[in-house]
Amino acid sequence: xxxxxxxxxxxxxxxxxxxxxxxxxxxxxxxxxxxxxxxxxxxxxxxxxxxxxxxxxxxxxxxxxxxxxxxxxxxxxxxxxxxxxxxxxxxxxxxxxxxxxxxxxxxxxxxxxxxxxxxxxxxxxxxxxxxxxxxxxxxxxxxxxxxxxxxxxxxxxxxxxxxxxxxxxxxxxxxxxxxxxxxxxxxxxxxxxxxxxxxxxxxxxxxxxxxxxxxxxxxxxxxxxxxxxxxxxxxxxxxxxxxxxxxxxxxxxxxxxxxxxxxxxxxxxxxxxxxxxxxxxxxxxxxxxxxxxxxxxxxxxxxxxxxxxxxxxxxxxxxxxxxxxxxxxxxxxxxxxxxxxxxxxxxxxxxxxxxxxxxxxx
Numbered sequence: 001x002x003x004x005x006x007x008x009x010x011x012x013x014x015x016x017x018x019x020x021x022x023x024x025x026x027x028x029x030x031x032x033x034x035x036x037x038x039x040x041x042x043x044x045x046x047x048x049x050x051x052x053x054x055x056x057x058x059x060x061x062x063x064x065x066x067x068x069x070x071x072x073x074x075x076x077x078x079x080x081x082x083x084x085x086x087x088x089x090x091x092x093x094x095x096x097x098x099x100x101x102x103x104x105x106x107x108x109x110x111x112x113x114x115x116x117x118x119x120x121x122x123x124x125x126x127x128x129x130x131x132x133x134x135x136x137x138x139x140x141x142x143x144x145x146x147x148x149x150x151x152x153x154x155x156x157x158x159x160x161x162x163x164x165x166x167x168x169x170x171x172x173x174x175x176x177x178x179x180x181x182x183x184x185x186x187x188x189x190x191x192x193x194x195x196x197x198x199x200x201x202x203x204x205x206x207x208x209x210x211x212x213x214x215x216x217x218x219x220x221x222x223x224x225x226x227x228x229x230x231x232x233x234x235x236x237x238x239x240x241x242x243x244x245x246x247x248x249x250x251x252x253x254x255x256x257x258x259x260x261x262x263x264x265x266x267x268x269x270x271x272x273x274x275x276x277x278x279x280x281x282x283x284x285x286x287x288x289x290x291x292x293x294x295x296x297x298x299x300x301x302x303x304x305x306x307x308x309x310x311x312x313x314x315x316x317x318x319x320x321x322x323x324x325x326x327x328x329x330x331x332x333x334x335x336x337x338x339x340x341x342x343x344x345x346x347x348x349x350x351x352x353x354x355x356x357x358x359x360x361x362x
Contacts, residue, residue: 021088024119031091031112034077038105045071048080077104090230091115093254097234100251101241110233117321124328132335133190139339140187146347147180183342218327222320227261228287229316236309245278245305261287278305288312 022030037047045068052064063084070080078096081087091111098107200208231252238248249269253262264285271281279297282288288296292312299308 020086022086024115024122027087027091028112028115028119031108031115035105035108035112038108043071044075044077044080045069090255090257093251094234097237097251097255101237101243103237103241107237114317117317124325127328129331132332133194135336136187136190136339139343140183142343143180143183147177151177179342179345183339218323222323223258224261225316225320225323227256227258229313229320230255231261231265231287232309232313232316236306236313239306239309246272 033051034044034047037044040047042050048064048068048071052061052068055061055064063086067080067084070083071077074080076099078092078099081095082092094107094111095104098104234252234255235245235248238251239245246269249265249272253265256262256265264287267285268278268281268287271284272278276284277300279293279300282296283293295308295312296305299305
């Protein structure tokens with residue numbers, strides 16, 4: 001009993017040391033490690049002891065040691081990863097389903113692919129955002145330099161040459177000056193927003209920020225596809241393991257983060273209890289589009305609903321990856337084009353009046 005309390009105290013210490021959820025790349029590595037332990041036929045608690053011995057830092061070593069103790073006592077990976085509070089809810093619930101269905105190795109393989117894909121997407125998005133922000137900062141610095149330093153010099157040159165600008169030239173130059181300050185103001189505003197979001201995320205408001213961003217139509221559409229993919233994956237896994245459709249629907253909401261899709265799944269459960277078929281409930285709730293519903297209908301009649309749902313899950317995951325890739329590929333050149341036009345406009349506003357004066361002198 002005393003050893004059990006000591007173990008719990010150590011777990012609490014590890015939670016205080018490292019309470020943040022692991023990044024996607026580390027989650028992918030973790031899933032691979034656990035999968036290899038299972039494939040090698042090594043008991044999980046023994047495998048985690050080995051991971052603890054090979055850990056490079058004290059915090060990770062302590063967490064793995066505590067997980068090994070929980071595994072030795074309970075034999076459940078689900079309980080072990082749940083108690084250390086460094087794994088996302090989706091992963092915890094999927095491992096729970098993997099243990100329930102006896103397909104933990106398959107779940108770990110799919111989680112590894114999922115988090116590898118997520119890590120690659122995050123890297124691409126980070127790169128696509130960081131480069132344009134740096135570019136905007138540099139170009140806005142150039143714009144301010146032109147407005148505050150170069151434009152006054154040209155104005156002095158015009159006066160020293162004894163020539164004044166035309167009303168059109170003066171308007172163009174004044175517009176360029178205003179545009180330069182606007183660019184600088186927008187850049188400062190963007191940087192402030194990014195910094196505020198980063199601070200709020202560190203303070204524990206990450207989920208609220210994601211909820212706000214989720215209201216954006218494009219992001220909302222991707223979230224719905226992610227939820228549909230997860231829903232399909234769970235139904236496929238449960239059915240292929242011999243569970244009934246009703247039991248699969250009971251577990252499905254636990255791995256869906258989108259509240260809108262959760263409500264639809266709950267509605268599916270109620271409609272099935274009323275006597276409607278699974279295909280009818282999907283058509284009525286609108287979790288999937290029409291073509292996908294037809295695929296599910298064919299699979300349902302053929303008795304291959306589990307394999308059809310797996311294919312649908314893979315299809316939605318690919319669509320989400322492609323959508324994010326398309327957005328990333330559009331952001332960078334668009335910002336570069338906008339800033340190039342602005343800087344070019346400011347330079348032209350300076351050169352045109354000067355060219356007119358030089359031509360009149362010549």
